[in-house]
Amino acid sequence: MRIVVVGDTLLDIDLAGHAGRLCPDGPAPVVDVQSRRERAGGAGLVATLLAQDGHDVDLVTALSDDAAADRVRSLLQRVRIHEGVLGGPTPTKMRVAADGQRIARIDEGCGQKPFPLVDESMLVPLQTADAIVVADYGRRLLEAPPLRAALETASRRVPVVWDPHSHGARPIGGAAAVTPNLSELLDLSGRDVSGLGAIATAAGRLRERWHAQSVVVTLAERGALLSDNGSAIHIGVPSAGLRIDDSCGAGDRFASALAAALAGGSSLEEAVETAVATSVAFLAAGGVAALHSTPTPSNGQHPAETAGDDESPAFALARRVRAEGGRVVAAGGCFDLLHAGHLRLLEAARSLGDCLIVCLNSDSSVRRLKGESRPVMDERDRADLLLGLSCVDAVEIFSEDTPERLLAGLRPDVWVKGSDYEAEQLPESALLRRWGGEVVTVPLQPGRSTTSLASAIAALG
Template sequence: MNIVVVGDTLLDEDIDGIAERFQPDAPVPVVDVHQRVSRAGGAGLVARMLREDGVDVTLVTALSQDAPADRLRAHLEGITVVAGLLPAPTPVKTRLRAHGQPVARIDEGCGDPVLPHVTQEMLDAISRADGIIVSDYGRALTEHPELRVALHHRGARVPLVWDPHPKGADPVPSSRLVTPNLSEAAKAARTAADPSTAADAAKYLRERWGCVAVAVTLGSQGAMLLDVDHDAVHIPTRSVETADACGAGDRFASAALLALIEGADLPTAVRAAGNAAADFLESGGVAALGTSAGARGGGPRDAFAVAERVRAAGGTVVATGGCFDLLHAGHVRTLSAARALGDCLIVCLNSDDSVRRLKGADRPLIREDDRTELLSALSCVDAVLVFEEDGPEAVLDRLRPDIWVKGGDYRAQSLPETALVESWGGQVVTLPYHLGRSTTALAEAIARVS
């Protein structure tokens, strides 16, 4: 199954920290930054979601020739990207958060859109799709006449889901399902942004666009679905409490497409999409998909967000650290024991460069992305935080766990980080290694049989 994602790709950045004081000369909070995270946004985020679903994905988009575009390409590793030239700066959206709550958003390169270049390779990719999702972020790609013709022709043969934007082009008439949120639908239909008007807005938009169906998403209240053959029907979903719903609409649209490709009817697809969006938010939202720079959060959830939630609930934050090159049973036993000491376990992981400096040019044996994925797959690990320094002191000072666990034959007071951890009232605990199990021994065994 080859799914093609068509749309505008942005660079999303999150700056997370804490705010405990105000600026002396103005009533604005001062945010002490703990972490910077970046990821592909817009159509790039949709492609990343589908790739993590295990689907073969081709992203048809337009990319600039600037430094943010280079970062975008790195975030799109593993995805087939067919891109025309965007003759304008890469749009960058930076969100500033304190204690997990939004404070401000800074937009760069988001002025008047410029029509991107569309190549024959892009049109050919659309013509081979088994399913298409259009993720329109109002940056003019979907206005291109040739691209629209290609989408309309292929949409008549395979499921096409269109996630619209108030400043974007109208969906092509062959769209099987269009998924505006309530605000977008109300603005387009010139009605009040109220759930009671969702059915009227859906009817207006379906007639205007000529598409098969419109599902106006209502957040925790589900969606209002209207298709060409039936009256509007409300499809509920479960409510999820979250301070950051970013990406939920993308998850809804992509899950709806998957369901339609598998043969589901429209109500079933919309119901599945609502459940998928709720699951997405419950699992940590976009933080679970992010790749950061500096102190990088990976794994099932963002490490600082996990720690903040546990502290807010009165729980105990446990952290441990190391290279974890060639994960083995001894590691797993130590990690499980560490997790039992509190309410979450965050693993501080040496980056590839850090491991090379500590262990030599031939290490690590497994790159940090894979080490992060392996650790994150363990039920005892709640989050993984990659750090660049040789030692964990800097990342510990940002994370400030209640308990810092060290594996090996150490005395707590002999560790260089002990004084730092104790400075905020934390505790250092040492757990012994399990005899006969080590990365070095495992590597030597592999070398003997290779």
């Protein structure tokens, strides 16, 4: 299923280590950091969870032009990102734990809440979604009128699950489900929520105020309460004795599972039951701490050299070949309507080393580069065709206009381009030189191009 996630994206960092002494200049513990894990947070976490579930995921968000935003993009390689301009620093939340005990959270850029810029290209994915999850973290993206209008239109066609924030935007009318937790319900309703009856009353009033189809209140180890058409149903956890050590991400897991179940045809009650069970399993497995995430570079090493089982196949291949003393080759492009010219270029590239990794422009990247009529084939089909070639060992999709960020991760020994480029004029040349790599151009096959092939096919119609 194709699920679109809309909302505020953050960078989450977990630092964990040992504290065996205090600072000499004050009564604060000195934490000897032993691990650092990073992940996309907020709407980025929802997108990550859905992608790991195997769904086709688009993320509509706003990002900045800073190192934290670059890191978020690199952590979301399995997600198509449609981004507006944030207009301020990327919010970063760093949780610090010592000997298993949380001792501090350090926020950067969270106090500023500039109004993000929304353009029409960000709204396009909403038109083809099977379901939409809104992850509002109170950073004003969901206040943008064009985005709200597009969401209201989409809600008439597909389920929209809105995960609200106490200081966020008002949910759109027509949402299939709004999913506050108990604390948010108290803030948003201003009513007593000390018992299930009071929770049901508050949820019902909010459902009427928001003109939502339902309000589903998440209750941690007590499950969830569904308020729908004037009735309330309490759905408990499937097993007793659930212990929640870290609830971070539980609401994101619930909303994502609820949207997927609704898109799959489940009734609202069935979908809530599924979301409760999924959230329980998520927390029982360790929550966000158990998610696959990439370690941050340290001691001058790159993620491709330090990551473990959570690497993509392309990064794992590059690391393995490099460790064996081999030569990593990469080539890039849109590869829309694969033709003989592409094949000859890729065969030549593969002959230059011990593996060939294709850096493939995502659909959104192709549209920006080639126009709204392209690509002819979506990125998954293009990747599958490339992987079907014996000369291609791995494919990695990138969403930016140029592949520099991906190349900085893969660190190939050779970057191959067609001879219609001058090697020294390519921005990649300076990048490759940083680690001793080189840019090589290979001759193109005359008369072969995707544009001419597309034109010929169009003429047949």
